Amino acid sequence: MSPTVLKKLKLKTRMILVLGLVSAFQTGLIGGFAWYYLSDSLDEEIGQRALMVAKTIAAMPEIITGVQRRDVDSLQALSQKLAATNEALFIVIGDHNAIRLAHPNPDRLGHSMADDDGDTGAIALEQGQGYVNKALGSLGLSMRGKAPIIDLAGEEIIGIVSVGYSLDQVRSTIARYNLVLFTVMALMLLGSVAAAIVIAGRFKRAIFGLEPEQIARLFEERDATLQSVREGIIAINREGIITTFNRTAIETLGLMPETRLSGQPITNVLPESGLPKVLGSGEPEFDQEVWLKGRHMIVNRLPVKQGSDIIGVVASFRPRDELDQVSRQLTRIQQYADTLRSQTHEYSNKLHTIAGLIQIGATDEALALIGSEVSDHQALIHLLLEAVPDPVIAGCLLGKYNRAREMGLKLIIDPGSRMMTVPEALPRDQLVSVLGNLIDNALEATRQQHSSGGEVHLSMSDLGHDLIFEVEDQGPGISLDDQERIFEKGFTSKPGINHGIGLHLVRSFVDRWGGSITLERLPQSGTRFTLYLPKRPTQSMSVVEETDR
The missing domain is CATH 3.30.450.20 (PAS domain)
Known part of the structure; x- marks a missing residue:
């Protein structure tokens, strides 16, 4: 044949x-x-x-x-x-x-x-x-x-x-022996053919009924897929030996381009990978922040199972700074969108009111309303220019002020606030994200108690070795049990989905920077969050900033 x-x-x-x-x-x-x-x-x-x-x-x-x-x-x-x-x-x-x-x-x-x-x-x-x-x-x-x-x-x-x-x-x-011999040979041949049929059937089931050409094509597609993924990927078998990796993994870990990881123990290449732990526990881990080769990474680890047996682990990872860059862009876009929406809605109502007053001949009241509007904004802008020269932080506060007015609430910034010496090393996008989350939570909590007229108070101080932010709301307050879990990822007291992330991100940033955050229930109602950020970051955060640069 x-x-x-x-x-x-x-x-x-x-x-x-x-x-x-x-x-x-x-x-x-x-x-x-x-x-x-x-x-x-x-x-x-x-x-x-x-x-x-x-x-x-x-x-x-x-x-x-x-x-x-x-x-x-x-x-x-x-x-x-x-x-x-x-x-x-x-x-x-x-x-x-x-x-x-x-x-x-x-x-x-x-x-x-x-x-x-x-x-x-x-x-x-x-x-x-x-x-x-x-x-x-x-x-x-x-x-x-x-x-x-x-x-x-x-x-x-x-x-x-x-x-x-x-x-x-x-x-x-010999002829008598030959009869027995040929009979045995025929039985052996039949047994061999039967064994060949069984082995071929089991082998075909083991490869999911695929033909060799299909397997070769799938292997090529798998290799192309691995190389096209912009996350580093490393897989190990049950002995902890690396079996699969892509080019991005080599680049992300800062290894030489010709480095071959296959066949090497993962403990020799990446002692801090955490893959042996997942291999032993069988529990997947998602979005874990770890340090690999001196870089801050976001890692996902998933056990590979064959039936109930764990036969390996696959990990994907990418530098944290890439995610931070995306987060930075999204944060700015969100801030711009919130500010524009708030201002559009608010000024649309004010313009309609002024137009109505003019039509009925109440020009004095129209002028008073215009003066009040200008006065409020001028006072806020003057305060921000004097106390918060950083344009990113000032822009965030102005946007939250307009957001509060749109909700029928007031964001009151303590006139004695001062935030003049914000260290250059402090990431502005992360700082405004933290501050914005605290203010948004305060506004939501206040709106639960006051449909309109509620107030959220903000005070800032840069005296001493720390930056201090205090945010007070007039909400229902936080119970003692919830105070223990309020910073956990996914925990929320709000109805609906897509909640329980903001305060977790706040706590994560504060921990990395080496600061602290406290909360206390106010005597009447409401909660006060106090955020402390040292002007000099911890060593780990310094390494992150140096890597980002």
């Missing part, structure tokens, strides 16, 4: 054919060897038996005396009797010249033993040694054993004995 035709067959059929042919070849080879070995062994066994009988007869006193006396009659009778006793085809006795003194065919008496096969018995008569040979004589193909006859004194070779066994008997014996 040509390779082209073989490739067109399905994998299961190919495996059955190949395994069947291999089994047939092996069975035939073993059977042929067994047949040859059996035939050769039987020939040797018959030859040794003929030689042993020949030596035994040659040592019999009656034979020795009969040869010395050339007593043909007694030797003839004795040879026939011994041939029948030993089930031999013939027993021939000759003198020292190899002249027959006894033979199954009386007509051949007195003639040379060389008449049968050309063998004069020189080895036995001249060298005094017994031997075995195979020859075709007057009685057919036989295995012969020949031994010298030595006189009773043991000094002179006086004759020779030739004992023959028909090889036709050997062939009939």
Whole structure:
């Protein structure tokens, strides 16, 4: 069968054919060897038996005396009797010249033993040694054993004995064995084909019924997918050996481009990876912040299971600064959107009111409303320009002020607030995200208690070694039980989904910067959050900032 035709067959059929042919070849080879070995062994066994009988007869006193006396009659009778006793085809006795003194065919008496096969018995008569040979004589193909006859004194070779066994008997014996042998070979072949069918079926199920070409295509697609993913990916097996990685993993970890990770223990390459822990526990871990090769990473670890057995772990990771950049952009867009929406809504209402006052001729009231609006905004802008020169923080507060007015609430910034010495190392996007989350939570809590007219108070101070922010709301307050869990990811007291993230992010940032945040329930109602941020960050945050730069 040509390779082209073989490739067109399905994998299961190919495996059955190949395994069947291999089994047939092996069975035939073993059977042929067994047949040859059996035939050769039987020939040797018959030859040794003929030689042993020949030596035994040659040592019999009656034979020795009969040869010395050339007593043909007694030797003839004795040879026939011994041939029948030993089930031999013939027993021939000759003198020292190899002249027959006894033979199954009386007509051949007195003639040379060389008449049968050309063998004069020189080895036995001249060298005094017994031997075995195979020859075709007057009685057919036989295995012969020949031994010298030595006189009773043991000094002179006086004759020779030739004992023959028909090889036709050997062939009939081999034929009987062959029947058993071929039967066993056929059963072995059938068993091998059955085993090939079972093995091929199990193998096909193990590879989900896919053909080799499909597996090759999937492997190429998998490799292309791995290389196209912009997250680093590393997989280990149950022994903790790296089996899979992509180019992004090499680049993200700062390794040499030609580095090959496959086959290396994960503990040697990334001792801090945490993959052996997941391999032991079997519990997935998502969005974990870790340090790998001196870089702050966001890591996901997922165990790979085969049934209930854990056979490995896959990890994906990317630098935190990439996520921070996306977060920064989203935060700014959100701030701009909130500010524009608030201002649009608020000024639309004010313009409608002013237009109505003018239409009814209440110009003084219209002018007063315009002056009040300008006065409030001017006071806020003046305060922010004097106390908060940082434009990002000032813009955030202005946006939250407008957001509060849109909700029918007031955001009151303590006139004595001062935030002049914000350290350059402090990420502005993360700071406004933290401050914005605290204010948004305060506004939501206040709105629960006051549909309109509620107030949220903010005070800021940069005196001493810390930046201090205090946010007070007029909400229902936070119970003691909830105070223990308020910063947990996903915990919220608000209805609906997509809550429980803001305060968790606040706490994460504060912890990384080395600050602290406290909360207390106010006597009447509401909650006060106090945020402390040191002007000098912790060592870990310094490393992050240096990496970001």
